[in-house]
Amino acid sequence: MSQEYKGKGKSLREEGSNVRRVSGNRPQYMTVGSGSTSESASRLQALLDNDSGYGGSVAGDNAVPAWNPTLTEDRPTPVHTPVARGESSAAADNERRIQASAIHQLWYNQHRVALARSINRVVDMLKGLQEENSIWPATYPSVQRAQTSAPQGPDPRPRLISQSTTAGPESSYPRPGLQQRAQTWEGSNEAESSKVAEGRATPEPRLISPQIAQEFSILKLDLKMGALHQTELVHSLEKNSIASLLDGQIRSSIKHLLSLRERIEDTSSKVLVTGDLNAGKSTFCNALLRRKILPEDQQPCTSIFCEVLDARENGGIEEVHAVHKDVEYNRHDESTYDVFSLHDLEKLVTDNDNYTQCKVYIKDVRSIDESLLNNGVVDISIIDAPGLNLDTTKTTAVFARQEEIDVVVFVVSAANHFTMTAKEFIWAAAAEKAYIFIVVNGYDNIRDKERCQKMILEQVSNLSPRTFKESSELVHFVSSNAIPTGPSPPGGNGGSGSASGGGGGDGPDFDDDSDPKGKGKGKDKEKIRDFENLEQSLRRFVLEKRARSKLAPAKTYLLNVLGDVHTLAQVNLEVAQSELDRVTKELAELEPILEASKKANAEVSDDIDRTIEDTCKEIYNHTRSTLASSIADAADTDLGVPYPGLLSAFQYADDIKEAILSQISASVTDCEEHARMKTVEGVNSIKQLGLLHLGNEYTDLSFRSDFMFRRKRDILARQIEIETEIWDFFDVSTILQQQEKMAGTGMAMTVATVVGGRMVGGFGWVDGALGVAKIAGSRNLRKLIIPGAIAAAAAAIYYILSQIPHSLPHRLTTKISTQLEAIDYVHANSERISSSVRKVLRTPANNLRVGLQRSVEQLGSKREDTRKVKGESELARKYFSNLVIQSREVRHTVEAVDLEGPAPGVAAAYDS
């Protein structure tokens, strides 16, 4: 950094050469010296040369950008007008001034740097806040009201920020210029309709007390919409909308901070001279310049702002630049202004439609320790504003608030005191400028001077208490027209070498190069002395107290913005913390639920499988056994088919067949009915599982059991095709079976049985016949043999035919059973029924599985979301807790910049 100051060191080492250094576009300053600068003064000056403004402690601190290397250019050694004093006393005076000036500059630099560094930190802070706000939309505190209307039930959102925690001393430190705002808020709060309060049903989780909300000054969200109260508006907005509004406020705050930094780095100061119409503002400016530059008239004449600057800033050329409307003045761009000579000024300022302001470059005729413009310390320009009236009050007030205006000099007519417009202006300006320099002009017109002073001061105490506190320095009673002025520009107003005596008519008449101090007599002398006093005070005010005028706005703004940032950080820290607590709790609850859900998912899946398998197995077995026994017992059951007799035996066989088949079919239907019932049970048990594990999230599917087994009824008749054969009617085994059954039941053996049995049994019957023959004798036997045989045969035939109703069903059943076996009927049907059930059960089962899976997935993604929120909240908490600390630190630094105390150095130089 020291390199940046090489140039300066050189310029100051050239001290004594008494030449003005010209470097580039920078305003030029005189680097002068008496040649008799003492060692201590040189040391101080050298110290100043090397003073980067940061002191030794901050070498290498990258956070602070390099200053303009011309830092010390605004504090060269003042040159002095030789006075008629002893040479040694003049030299001592000179040295004292050099030292004082240097000390003052060191003091000034120190504060300036502290503030500039704080501005940098706050800008970084705000940029960080902006970034954070885009990731984690910051909460803007709302006013806490209608607490009683807040529901008492469980609130899933973070807890309220209690008034006691946020309204502590940390957050409510005094900040400048907030009184009015606080009143406005209080009034509006009271006026809030209960309807609106009721309408806001949702309790806002991040509330702070109205006091804190009122304190927002810089980052206050300015919403002007309809009749809704501002707080209501903020409240009714989405969090993201608030965040984007806040982003806008931060952005404009950063912009303002950067312009403030530019301003405090700017070495020049602007003095705005304003006041009532015809109060003598132009006369006062001319008196300050000791030249009749600005037109004076008994009628209001100044209609535009005239900024008087040192001609050195315009290459030493005296001229007027009339700035075009709606363009920004740039001296190097002639399209932004028109050039006029000084004597055109009168016309320019009185009758003007084309220009908004004039830049008047003049050569300063005064010496460096007398002149305000050319004071050797800082570039000063004087702005003569139009007289205030209802039209111009606002414009001028806006102008006065412009950042580059350091000092407002208010000219008030001693005869008129403060008019209403004057009061309005001062009130408005007081918000921005802590102090106003008041010139009570035309004092020569006042007879009872004491009374005038008393009344004016009383008014000042009401208008600007701080100015009143320093009224000896800031309120001056003068007669500007009594000050002798130099020659006016060629063709301009005023006369060469004569004082302006237009108003009072008692102005002294001095020669140009004569010493007015020496020639003024009596009252005039007094007036001149008063004016010189004013000049010294004004110099002090501008030069010495420029720390206040230039640095105070930066300090004020910094304190305000830091206060806002601090409050925002505190509120958001609490919000982030409660958010973190909430999600941590939520996560702690969620994790086991998720795990249980995963486990349940697997278990339920097994349960479902088991239910389906068990049901199907049971149905299969049941069907199989039912059908098997139904087929086997078909012949023995009452088929309900009456035997129509031998003639219809074949029809009878067909009927029997049909009856057997329909019996089997009926049995199948029974099995299906059973399966249906079991399916309903299965579906219900799956539903129970669903309700158990998914609760309300379970979506039940409507199940229509009557839709099951609808197609199939005549399948069996088509499958079985049995031809009735003759032998089916004579089923011997059935007959024998029948016989055995009868024997078993104790019935007597009939001949036919014996005969039939033997006959059917083989040739054994011959033996039987022989046996009978032996008993009956052979002759008799021979007689009996033929009819006997016929009878026996007839009996046997009869018997056999009579057995058809018994034997036929068995025979047919056997045949059907054989065919059914061949087509694996029992298994096929059992399989059909059970697989149909399986299919039906799979639908709710899959539905439940999907539901369970979805539930697990939802829980999983909820956990992910919660984890994300937790991560973000953690970062936000860290960020805001750092911000709380940082903003507090910077605030302490800014508070330590004491602009109120007496500025060291210069006072000693000018007090003498």
Ligand SMILES: Nc1nc2c(ncn2[C@@H]2O[C@H](COP(=O)(O)OP(=O)(O)OP(=O)(O)O)[C@@H](O)[C@H]2O)c(=O)[nH]1
């Ligand atoms: N008696 C007396 N007359 C003064 C004094 N100062 C100014 N005047 C006169 O008052 C009249 C108005 O002075 P200006 O300087 O033009 O007033 P102004 O405030 O600049 O006027 P506008 O800018 O047009 O509002 C002139 O005639 C001045 O001579 C003073 O101290 N005493």
